[in-house]
Amino acid sequence: MENSRIVIDGTNLTCSAVARAARADVTIVMAAEGAERARAAWKTARALAAEQPVYGRTTGVGANREVGVEWEDADAHGLRLLRSHAAGAGPLVAPEIVRAMLTVRLNQLAAGGSGVDPGALDALADVLNLGLLPPVPIYGAIGTGDLTALASTALCLLGERAWLPAADGTRPRGPGFTLRSADALAFISSNAATLGESALAVSDLRTLLAASTVVAALSHFAVRGSDEPYAEAVHEACPHPGQQEAAAAMRTLLAYERPAPARIQDPYGYRAFPQVHGPALEAAGYAEAVVTREINAAAENPLIDVPGRAAWHNGNFHTAYAGLALDAARAALFQTMALSAARLGTLSEPSFTGLYPFQGATEASSGIMILEYVAHSALADVRRLATPAALGSAVLSRGVEEHAGFSTQSARATTETLGAYRIALGCELVAAVRALRMQGRAPSAGPLRAAYDIAAGSLDPRVDDRPLDTDIAIAADHLPALAGLL
CATH class of the missing domain: 1.10.275.10 (Fumarase/aspartase (N-terminal domain))
Known part of the structure; x- marks a missing residue:
């Protein structure tokens, strides 16, 4: 095949x-x-x-x-x-x-x-x-x-x-x-090892950013958010490509849902989602373009030029482009991941869900309380890993090789960042699905309903206080399938 x-x-x-x-x-x-x-x-x-x-x-x-x-x-x-x-x-x-x-x-x-x-x-x-x-x-x-x-x-x-x-x-x-x-x-x-890891990271980043949009839409539906922030007119007025892409995806996901919004204006996790998620989409797109260019380049030193019958000694081995692109992607990812953690906070709040605090089985139950701790623990690691690797340098080989961009470290930091992001999105997905179950609601049709069915089909429906580690792992495993819905 x-x-x-x-x-x-x-x-x-x-x-x-x-x-x-x-x-x-x-x-x-x-x-x-x-x-x-x-x-x-x-x-x-x-x-x-x-x-x-x-x-x-x-x-x-x-x-x-x-x-x-x-x-x-x-x-x-x-x-x-x-x-x-x-x-x-x-x-x-x-x-x-x-x-x-x-x-x-x-x-x-x-x-x-x-x-x-x-x-x-x-x-x-x-x-x-x-x-x-x-x-x-x-x-x-x-x-x-x-x-x-x-x-x-x-x-x-x-x-x-x-x-x-x-x-x-x-x-x-x-x-x-x-x-x-x-x-x-x-x-x-x-730099095949650095670029290989960069290619894996870019591929995973695109998947998780798509999944994040689906999860955000489920959370939006669970808190009865307003869809005004995603209107075409809003994003034509401030036409950043990534922002427009994020808003269009939310319109697609929420197209079958027209409930009256619960508030005139939602928190930033919903209202500013396109403006924060958009830069991450653009950063990922740029990183993918850079890495794709690099992995198809004859970036050799010396470069053997067959038509010119020459050996050109050069600096194409230096992957500053890839390292800087990944540095920017991690910074943008931290911003949109912080919004995920903020949305998780609203899913614990009775004024947004109409449920007991922390979606507990009773008013005194802990429910999903610990999910916020897990998500913020992951977010703290991403904050640390978002430090640009390009801020370092080195002088090597008796001063002849007097610069380094540390793209290898940038690729590694991006791999680790994506692992943390995956966990945080898993926490939000668990909370969104649980809220909808407890409300007795589900999306009516379209890709959002498909996303709900995928997650609800395997997440434990019990709401009594119990360990949620397995739920997080299951939810995180579903993220690629959710990304495919877009």
Whole structure:
């Protein structure tokens, strides 16, 4: 089936495809045009290295860039480079991030610009299809190259380092590809791990932002909110694209519900939802565009220019664009997540729900009281993680590499942020569905009714005081399905 295949051609990889390659049972297929671009770059790189200095092929790296590699030492130089750089530390990153890294690096090589032996493309595709995982520790990159992660991968390809054990405890065998010494630096000079995690984060962010709109609409219905804040005229008067998108989505979700509003004006969690959620939608869209551009780029140093028959030494390895885009997305996400926590507060308040405080079974019951604590605990982490990673810098390699954007840390912070956001949305969804059940109400039709049915179909209907941890987990698991309704 077409959905079970992902074709890698070096030009058309999407963030959602990276997520599928990382998480789903798919087959990776190399496109002929990608393999041909890689082959042409490889031939050009070999010819150029025989005629002139080419960084990493005929020279050392970093501050050793002026040190030439003697021809009799050429075969050993690349292996020493891989061994010295495969020195990450700390716990291993999640398997899905490793698979995302492998997918992105494969696509980058297919873009044609690295000069790596084209056999590496088939080898990486085999690694993905066989489910092999190189050990990739969490610490080792700062946004200017995932050298430790890719050096570890290269040593696994060479058979010098073991792949991680399979689920049954066995040590799997690799595809048997031998990376040439001259290609060592070209293979590892990439931000594929950072960009792979960024692609996963962007894909998840788009899903959770869509789910958040659905959950907000359920809360709006539960508190009998006014739909005036979502009127077209309001957003034509202040026409930010994300704001208009959020308002239009709310109009769609609430189209079948026309109850008289309970108040002339609602709290910000409802009234200012488009104005706060809109920036997050725009930030996510920009981040997705940036990351998509990066994962399809021949961002190699040096860039092997086949038509121009040149090796261009450059700074395309620097992922400042991706890091800054993710920094902005986390800041915007914190704002809309704070509104979710505010809406959760209204769902605990009798004046908004017509129920006992905290939707308790009795006036003295605690009901959903603890959900606010959980949501604000998650929100506190997002506030901490929203600090821009780009505010840091570093001077490395004897002063030659005198800047870093820390996009790697930005990607990691975004992954952690999304985990917290997911929990907070789960809390709001539990509260909204419970309120509607206790009110004896449900949306009448359309996507909002479908959302209610999905959540109510599995959430525990009991309202007596009891642990709500399972409810939160179930609600959070339903968020992708809710996002699909839009």
